[in-house]
Amino acid sequence: MKKSIQYTYFFEHSPEIVWEYLTKPELMEQWLMPSNFQLTPGHDFQFRTNPMPAFEFDGNIYCKVLEIDPLKKLSYSWKGGPGNGITTMDTIVEWTLTPENNGTSLYLNHYGFEETVHLPVYPLMQEGWKKNIHKINELIKKAQHDTANA
Amino acid sequence: MTQQMLDAFQVIADPSRRYMLQLLSKDSMTINALAENFDMSRPAVSKHVKLMQAAGFISISDIGRERYCTLRQDGFKELQQWINYFDKFWINKLTKLESILNDRKKLTGK
Numbered sequence: 001m002k003k004s005i006q007y008t009y010f011f012e013h014s015p016e017i018v019w020e021y022l023t024k025p026e027l028m029e030q031w032l033m034p035s036n037f038q039l040t041p042g043h044d045f046q047f048r049t050n051p052m053p054a055f056e057f058d059g060n061i062y063c064k065v066l067e068i069d070p071l072k073k074l075s076y077s078w079k080g081g082p083g084n085g086i087t088t089m090d091t092i093v094e095w096t097l098t099p100e101n102n103g104t105s106l107y108l109n110h111y112g113f114e115e116t117v118h119l120p121v122y123p124l125m126q127e128g129w130k131k132n133i134h135k136i137n138e139l140i141k142k143a144q145h146d147t148a149n150a
Numbered sequence: 151m152t153q154q155m156l157d158a159f160q161v162i163a164d165p166s167r168r169y170m171l172q173l174l175s176k177d178s179m180t181i182n183a184l185a186e187n188f189d190m191s192r193p194a195v196s197k198h199v200k201l202m203q204a205a206g207f208i209s210i211s212d213i214g215r216e217r218y219c220t221l222r223q224d225g226f227k228e229l230q231q232w233i234n235y236f237d238k239f240w241i242n243k244l245t246k247l248e249s250i251l252n253d254r255k256k257l258t259g260k
Contacts, residue, residue, distance in 0.1 A: 005237050009244050011251050021247060031247040055159070055229060080232075089232040108240060113233040 004111035012103040015071045022074055022095055033061075041065055045076075058083035063093075072097055078110065089113070158228035159235060161205045166190070167198050171207060171221065178220040181210075 011018055021027045023039045033047040043065045051059035057080060067075040075094040081087045091112035098105045162168055170184060185195040199219055202208045207225030211218050228234050 003233070005233060005240055007240055007244055009248060011248065012255055013251055017251070017254075021251070031250050032243050052159075055162070055235065057235075091232075091236075106244075108244065110236060110240065113231075 003113045004109060005113075006110075007108045009106045009108075010100065010103055011106060015097045015099055015104045018097055018104045018106055019071050019074075022097075035063075037063075037065075039065070039068060041068055056082040056088065062087075066092065067094075156201050156205050157238065158205055158207075158225050159238070161202055161207055161225065162229065164198070167202060170195075170198060170202070174208060174219055174221050178218050180216045180218055182216070184219060 021031065023037070025035055025037045028035060028037060033049050035045055035047045037043070037045045045063050045065070047061040047063065049059050049061070051057060060080060060083075062079045063076045065074075065076050067073060073094070073096050075092060078089070078091045078093045079087050080089045091110060094109045094111070096107040096109070098107070162171075166188060169187070173179060173184060173187060181196055181199055182192065184199070185192045188195055199208065199210070202225070203210055203219075205225050206222055206228075208219045209222050211220065
């Protein structure tokens with residue numbers, strides 16, 4: 001089971017420009033999400049996106065700046081859940097910038113996902129599955145019974 | 151016409167499909183019985199059913215002359231993992247950053 005997400009993108013821009021898009025809230029908002037980010041170690045901030053109630057996600061992502069190496073590396077914690085202070089996702093987002101061919105290679109590593117996160121998605125569905133599984137069991141039993149009596 | 155493929159998150163984004171899944175969580179139903187709960191045509195319900203089948207949320211079996219829909223766990227498994235949600239999220243966001251920076255290049259030349 002995968003526990004991290006990794007992507008590398010190349011931009012025909014200097015690391016200075018790419019860094020700005022990773023660290024200035026007004027630029028981050030253009031491609032990522034609105035936030036109250038500040039380029040200060042230990043700063044607590046939040047991203048806000050659309051809630052997905054069916055997925056038990058209230059749309060708030062709680063973050064803390066962990067590491068700053070100007071123009072090279074930035075990392076922050078990335079936590080979320082259904083609300084009421086419940087955290088079902090406790091991960092880290094790490095950006096690494098490398099100058100390359102008159103541009104910048106940007107590497108994203110989003111890691112720390114649990115192997116199995118059992119979100120309480122649709123408790124109703126679980127009931128449905130139990131019923132269906134029960135039905136299958138009944139059918140198998142019946143089939144075995146019929147075979148035994150044949 | 152090729153059938154549209156939706157991922158698990160797109161499937162549950164639609165309120166009608168969520169309601170269909172909720173109805174099916176109680177028991178297997180025929181497409182006709184399912185359609186009785188909605189203000190849409192039977193072909194429209196059938197289209198939603200096919201999308202949910204393709205995404206692994208339900209299976210369809212022909213019993214006699216009726217088509218029965220039953221919940222399947224596969225589609226829901228994807229929803230239970232944050233990593234699946236954020237994998238799509240990042241592709242989406244990074245592609246957006248790419249297009250913003252490309253436009254900037256065209257405008258300013260740097």
